[in-house]
Amino acid sequence: MKRLMNNIVFIGFMGAGKSTLAKMLAKEIKTIVVDTDKIIENMEGKKIKKIFESSGEEYFRELEKKVALWLEKSVQNTVISTGGGFIHAENLNKIGKVIYLKSTYDGIIKRLKTHPQTKKKFAKRPLLHDAKKAKELFKKRESLYEEKADFVIDIEKFNNEKEIIKEIMKIF
Numbered sequence: 537m538k539r540l541m542n543n544i545v546f547i548g549f550m551g552a553g554k555s556t557l558a559k560m561l562a563k564e565i566k567t568i569v570v571d572t573d574k575i576i577e578n579m580e581g582k583k584i585k586k587i588f589e590s591s592g593e594e595y596f597r598e599l600e601k602k603v604a605l606w607l608e609k610s611v612q613n614t615v616i617s618t619g620g621g622f623i624h625a626e627n628l629n630k631i632g633k634v635i636y637l638k639s640t641y642d643g644i645i646k647r648l649k650t651h652p653q654t655k656k657k658f659a660k661r662p663l664l665h666d667a668k669k670a671k672e673l674f675k676k677r678e679s680l681y682e683e684k685a686d687f688v689i690d691i692e693k694f695n696n697e698k699e700i701i702k703e704i705m706k707i708f
Contacts, residue, residue, distance in 0.1 A: 543607070543614050543632025544708075547681055549674055550620040551644040552637040553691060553700075558617035560701050565708075571617040572603050579603075584619070600625060607631045623680045635704065636685035641674040643692045 544561065546554040555571055562569035573584055576599045580587055587596050604625035607616060616632065628634060639647070682688065687707050694700045 543611060543616055545616045545618060545628065545632045545634045546637055547618055547623055547628070547634055547684060548620065548637035549639065549641070549644055549677060549681070550670075551648045552620075552639050553647070553697065554617040554637055557637065557697060557700060557704075558615045560697055561704060562615040564701055564705065565615075567613055567615060569615045569617065570607075570611065572600065572607075572622055573617075573619045575603050576600065576619075597621065597624060604628065604631065620677065623677065623684050628684055629686070633686045633708075634684055635707075636681045636688045637700075638681065638688050638690045639692050641671050644674075 544558075546558050548554055555573075558569045558571065576587070576596070577583055579599065579602075582590075584596070587599070600619065600622055604622070604627050608627050608630045611631075614632075622628070625631075689700060689703055691700055694703065
């Protein structure tokens with residue numbers, strides 16, 4: 537078993553599997569996992585969708601910045617799952633080693649549509665409700681993910697999450 541010497545931060549588009557893989561990796565290396573969206577939901581006392589509806593995306597991004605600063609100053613030896621737009625955090629690379637879970641837009645949609653809880657997966661992602669806008673957002677973010685990543689894992693090259701975790705373990 538490898539010992540985590542720094543944080544590992546998962547980035548990627550909505551639905552790429554950041555939360556699922558973060559939990560699996562944390563279990564594998566026997567450490568803790570935090571999810572930036574869950575932290576924000578706890579801070580605000582409401583779900584992401586409701587935050588977007590009541591206060592808008594700009595407010596949500598400000599909350600992400602606060603969480604990013606807290607993570608940098610206060611969190612160590614942790615696997616961190618981020619929201620799809622967390623790449624805009626200026627201090628992202630100071631938080632830990634950044635792993636981009638890369639997929640095509642169609643690959644992500646297929647992954648979500650074949651999930652046993654499809655409706656729930658789409659419902660909790662307000663920016664996916666308009667397919668045209670979501671695809672444009674994906675195209676805008678794609679190069680940013682690449683740019684910010686210390687490591688890129690093309691998740692479409694693997695048959696399941698366990699294979700992806702094995703690949704990630706090779707990095708560390």
